[in-house]
Amino acid sequence: MDLARVTRARAVAAALAMAVFSPALSSSRAHAAELAYDPPIGSRWIVETEIRSEETRPEGSTTxxxxxxxxxxxEAKTADGFRISWVQRGSMVEGNARSVALRRAYANVPENIVIRASTDASGKPLRIDNLDEARAAMRRSADTLAAQFAERPAARALFDQLMSELTEADAENAASVYIDAMVSLAAAQNAGMKPGEFRWTSKPAQNPLGGDALMANERFELTDVDSAGRLTFVSATSVDPVAMSDFMQSFAKSLLAASGDSVTPARVDLLVKSMLFSFDKRAEFQVEDGMTRKVAEKSTTVFRSMEQNLTQSEARTIAVSRAP
Known part of the structure; x- marks a missing residue:
């Protein structure tokens, strides 16, 4: 089936669903409970992020x-958004996963490097204004940290591959790479929604098993407004069934080829029927005075096929507080 046609059909269906089931916004938008994202110029905020991961395989679990x-x-307000600066002031990585040393190095690279960015009116970063300067600083930091892998060529190769995301970030992707927390926080800012209203969107999502991105469907809803005007949004994300089917077919073919088995339609269908793959993510956003103060997100991936048995879970929180 033509992927472009499928994508267009999903977009039309989502638009129709919103038109039929969403409350009218024309007259109510002015009465929405939500305040606009409008942090004071010169204000400073502390953003603390925590990610807890667990992976379970037949041989054991790692965390x-x-x-x-x-x-x-x-820093400033512009005609269409804000100019901000972002500086990582500390990081900590621990656990028993084999990737801990690499993740610790990755987390340390941006330390004390000033990132200057322009955002839209919701606070979503659009571009890094000092990209050349930031990339050069990332390279210097990465070169210093690489010394710890000098006697481990395989680890050094993995380190260089991982660091390339930071040191070679292009203009299109740099904002989401360098200040990804800002992207998450902005999702619930200036949403322009009423209590009980929800929206459906389809967008590419990272494949938890690696490889090409998968199309995912997200339901985003304003679930609560308390007496103090604090808003709670909830998003629920799952892989699109068509994308899931296509991925399972492709993955089954690769597994059969790797095992030396014949890759026939019958064998592929039989293997697909024996496979289990699920991915679900839920996030809750707490917004106060127009600014997201906390994001609590949890995702779970389950995969079963042949001798492969994998469960991955990740819990991420982002907390925002006024700097003293």
Whole structure:
């Protein structure tokens, strides 16, 4: 089936669903409970991120914990958004996963490097204004940290591959790479929604098993507004069934080829029927005075096929507080 046609059909269906089931917004938008994202110029904020991961295989389980602390400063307001600066001031990585050493190095690279960015009106970063300067600083930091892998060529190769995401970030992707927490926080800012209203969107999502991105469906809803005007949004994400079917077919073919088995339609269908793959993610956003103060997100991946048996879970929290 033509992928472009399928994508267009899903987009039309989502638009129709919103038109039929969403409350009218024309007259109510002015009465929405939500305040606009409008942090004071010169204000400073502490953004603390924690990621807890666990992976379970037949041979055992591994865990990792990553914590980072960054300082966000609102430098100026522009015609269509804000100019901000972002500096990571600390990080900690621990656990028994084999990747801990690499993740610790990755977390340390941005330490004390000033990232200057322009955002839209919701606070979503659009571009890194000092990209050349930031990339050069990342390279210097990465070169210093690479010394710890000098006697481990395989680890050094993996380190260089991992660091390339930071040191070679292009203009299109740099904002989401360098200050990805800002992207997450902005999702619930300036949403323009009423209590009980929800939206459906389809967008590419990272494949938890590696490889090409998978199309995912997200339901985003304003679930609560308390007496103090604090808003709670909830998003639920799952892989699109068509994308899931295509991925399972492709993955089954690769497994059969790798095992030396014949890759016939009958063998592929039989293997697909024996496979289990699920991916679900849920996130809750707490918004106060127009700014997201906390994001709590949890995702779970389960995969069963042939001798492969994998369960991955990740819990991420982002907390925002006014700097003293």
């Amino acid at each position: 990792s914990l990553v914590r980072t602390r960054a300082e966000l400063t609102v």
